[in-house]
Amino acid sequence: MSFREKMPTSPNSPLTRRRRSSWSGSWLNHPATSFKQVVSAVIQAQSPRSRSKSLTPDFSDIDRTLSLSDSLLLKILQKLPQSQNDDLSLVCKRWLALQGRRLMTLKLYDWDFLLSGKLLSRFPKLTDLDLGTACINPTRNSGILVCHKSISFHISSDSSNSDFVEENILQSEMIDRGLRVLGRGSCDLLKLVVINATELGLLGLAEDCSDLRELELHKCSDNLLRGIAACENLRALRLVASVDGLYNSSVSDIGLTILAQGCKRLVKLELSGCEGSFDGVKAIGQCCEVLDELTICDHRMDDGWIAALSYFDKLKTLRISSCRKIDPSPGPEKLLGSCPALESLQLQRSCLNDKDGLRALFKVCDGAKKFNIQDCWGLDDDSFSLAKAFRRVKYLSLEGCSILTTSGLESVILRWEELESMSVVSCKNIKDSEISAALSSLFSLLKELKWRPDTRSHLSSSLEGAGIGKRGSKFFKKR
Template identity: 50%
Template sequence: MSSCSVENQNPNKSSPLNFSNLWLKNEKVLDHVVYAALRRFSLSNKHPPSLPPHLDDVTVASSPPQPPTNSNKILAFDFPQIVVSDDFTPLLSDEILLHILSKHPEISQRNSNCLVSKRWLNLQGRLVRSLRVLDWDFLISGRMFFRFPNLTHIDLLHGTVVSNSSTPNLIGHELGSFHISPDDFLCDDHCLLPVDEVDFGLKVLASMYPNLRRLVVVNCSEIGLLSVAEDCPTMQELVLHRCNDHLLCGIAAFTNLQILKLIGVIDGFYKSLVSDRGLTILAQGCKRLVKLELRGCEGGYEGIKAIGECCQMLEELTICDHRMEEGWLSALSYYENLKSLKLVSCKGIDQNPELYEQLGFCQMLERLHLEKCQLRDKQSVRALFLLCQAVVEVVFKNCWGLNNAMFLNANLCRRVKSTSIEGCSRLTTQGLENVILSWKELESLEVISCKNIKDDEVTPKLSALFSDLKDFKWCPGNNTSFLLSTRLSLSDMGKRGGKFFKKFQI
């Protein structure tokens, strides 16, 4: 018998060497087994096997095994493909990402978030609650509803103004920028959209934003306001420019309205009539008002009285540049819960107030603010302080005609704790002293830009009063503040804190 190898005689019987060769011949099967084991291990353990340092924070993407590149290796297989990625936001839901974006405090950073992607742009639009519309087509075309679906505060004032194409250089000007808050105005080179277009825009707006709470609009009618009142039951604040009596018929439908601003007349720009009829309609319809501002209104005693009797929750009343009839001031005694009264840019208080005995006073009034008012009629000024004799805070700011005789009427207010006097050039140091010494409960005093109040005229009694104040600011407008500090050094000012400062002496 010829000698031969065992392998040639019995090919079906495998030796250990043949067994290993069999595995090596089936490298693809081995790759599948190893890959499946690694995948099962990664799914069954919370902490996957650690990767090399240069592969930290990566995403593992599955891919089919590839044939070995080197056939000389005993166990050759491909590891899963590694894809490096730093963006994990696609793994977050819209609700979670919205919650994260809403926590960012800086508005400028929120605006830059819109540049990340289209998804972030849409999410950032869902976070916006307040918007000032500059282009009316942005509202009518419907783009505003898709871009900002959750608005609650909308200002349509700038969008309803159509500028003249011949004066484009006025866009950046103070007048051309269309800011029509109570201190800003429309330019003559601009006109307003027709009433029909504004009403149509209000109808579309109300149908898309049922949760609207604040609205600023100009040149609309009662039809447009009624559509807003029907579709927006949560409306709380309303600002109406170019308001008139007919427009106030639509305001009565806002049952939950709390803040209302009516602008009837702005000298040189537009004029609308708001009389006792419109104020009476307002009083009967909006009984939940808390803040009311009337600018350029021509009402009188009956309209102001109706608001005081019907709007019993009213706490703040602001009257700007009024055209009120004579005797309106006495109607303020019907405001039982009024806490703040502010008069701004009034050429006169009341030319013919009622007799002092019949005026009464506002028992709950706490703050009286007079700004840019002409206080030249002594009788009306005295009647005003009689009505406001219960106030604890008085503010005079840039009031014309406030001299010593006019300021002396403030003695009627015995409970004043805080006062601020700014820009009253006719008031002197003696006139200031005669009044504030009578306020036994005074705790805070500010005197700013009053050129006739001088430091060297401060008496020892007045300096002693200054030393007892909790809050004191003295800047009358001259450059002799050193004289005041020298003169006050003779009094006891600053000695109350002596024990405190001794603790820190070295």
């Protein structure tokens, strides 16, 4: 008989017991054992009394986690992977409460949960709350989900009403009730998204949540903005007045002026679907002296509003997104000023065939160092040639400019003496075969070049061997 045959195979043999002497082995041999029991076993195993008795933890003992303070147990739970967070709340009532204290960001889907007061009792440490989806009555038993940026909702398959959202948004009185409940909860709210609130609801919330820093208001109107002044610590604001196919509202020069006078400490501002004109934009530029970033999205503004951008002395980033026009009649060019601190101009998903408006915009933003055009239509060689007005461009990014040609690109960037980096992606009329010697020479001086104008481009694969896009490091040194 061999030595292996003489080895004891009984589960109760001394050798088998020695192999199962560690607490980790016990956990592996008991799949039903919870994480809480394992923590208890670790605590028990560390005590001198348990060491003298046995090395194998006994899961039938009392809950050893009760000896840990909430703060210490929270630190332990924070070490767990994000994927296990939902399971923690199922262990016991104490762990359910602790898990609620850990959650700081939440998107609400049930408005009644807020009105009942359970939201803040369940999650007392919320700082970022999105009420947008909960402000719309859901369609029960529907598998069709409609999403628009921060808003999502279900509709029925037989719904043919284009005003579904407008008709199913909760009444303003109901929204204000929820905001009052939120204010009375004494939570340290820093960011909030809400639809169809009123001036009174916003005023009440601002009094109770004085630390509010970011606010996103949908279906916004001039009257609602009267409550903005109470948000003294507001730093970022997104106003959504009208969204085609969802809901309609109006923010005019009156609302923009109220906003300017009440939110003088704003750093970021987005105006989406807003009306107004030169006067309203000018008021914001004059009053919001520390405004750093401005986004104009799907605007309905009157002609001439671009000239007001010169009143923004500290503006660094200007973003124009989803606009069907820029400014068809910006006024005399000699009356256009410039944004002295502007560093970045970004044009996204907008129509750029308005040459007068584009010329005025480039004139006001002529000091920008970063210039980005993404998925815009109507940008041909003539329109892009207006970018010669820029004097200090160091970074250019073009994406989805399908009718811009190689010669149109070359005629502009060869004039930019400070250009250091460039990215050209999905611009199918820009061809490798049309690159001139002058353009190739410019490429060799760039610090960074990303060149994928179409699927047939071979230049990107040959950059490494030719040194294009890398030699610039010798000429452009960081200081």
